[in-house]
Amino acid sequence: MLVAHEMKVVSPAPDAGGSHDRVGGLPTYRPPVFPVSEAFGGQHCFLLQLHGLDRVGLASFRCLQIYQSAYVDEGDDPLPVAILVPLDAPLNDAGEGRVCASLAPRSIGWDEREERAYPRSESGVTPALLELLKSKLGGLAPFMEPPVEGARFLGQIAEEPWGFNFGGLLLTLWLRPDGQVVCVCV
Numbered sequence: 001m002l003v004a005h006e007m008k009v010v011s012p013a014p015d016a017g018g019s020h021d022r023v024g025g026l027p028t029y030r031p032p033v034f035p036v037s038e039a040f041g042g043q044h045c046f047l048l049q050l051h052g053l054d055r056v057g058l059a060s061f062r063c064l065q066i067y068q069s070a071y072v073d074e075g076d077d078p079l080p081v082a083i084l085v086p087l088d089a090p091l092n093d094a095g096e097g098r099v100c101a102s103l104a105p106r107s108i109g110w111d112e113r114e115e116r117a118y119p120r121s122e123s124g125v126t127p128a129l130l131e132l133l134k135s136k137l138g139g140l141a142p143f144m145e146p147p148v149e150g151a152r153f154l155g156q157i158a159e160e161p162w163g164f165n166f167g168g169l170l171l172t173l174w175l176r177p178d179g180q181v182v183c184v185c186v
Contacts, residue, residue, distance in 0.1 A: 004139025010109035020051040024105035029089040035081040040071040045100035082181035115139045150177040
């Protein structure tokens with residue numbers, strides 16, 4: 001049995017930019033590098049940031065930020081990029097980054113729950129499986145083995161209720177043995 005920290009919308013208010021765990025707006029802390037689209041050359045949009053990484057054994061980082069190409073509708077890869085922001089990262093006082101215009105700023109809250117391996121069924125979809133598909137840090141990886149040998153499941157993010165576009169898929173986050181976070185959509 002594993003503990004999962006389920007993400008929930010706390011506030012769709014425009015002042016959500018002041019919340020540490022949030023969707024939309026600009027990052028609170030400056031990442032080591034702002035990701036750029038290889039195909040289109042422009043800076044990726046800021047999607048969200050998550051603090052309290054001690055929930056998944058990463059207390060040595062300030063937060064996890066997720067970015068995505070601003071050119072997905074023009075055919076760019078919708079796979080987001082995850083960045084672990086170090087504890088000594090400066091505040092983003094200059095307002096650097098690119099806002100994702102399609103995202104309404106929202107604060108993120110957390111509910112803790114225990115997860116068990118779900119029983120398989122003929123139809124493949126059970127209430128227990130649906131619970132595992134919610135946005136969360138920690139818990140069980142519902143669909144796959146690690147994408148890289150030795151990688152550890154950190155969590156997953158669903159498109160809704162946040163308004164993300166992962167091509168209709170679920171974004172999973174994995175920590176590789178070298179300390180990098182890998183994004184995989186399933």
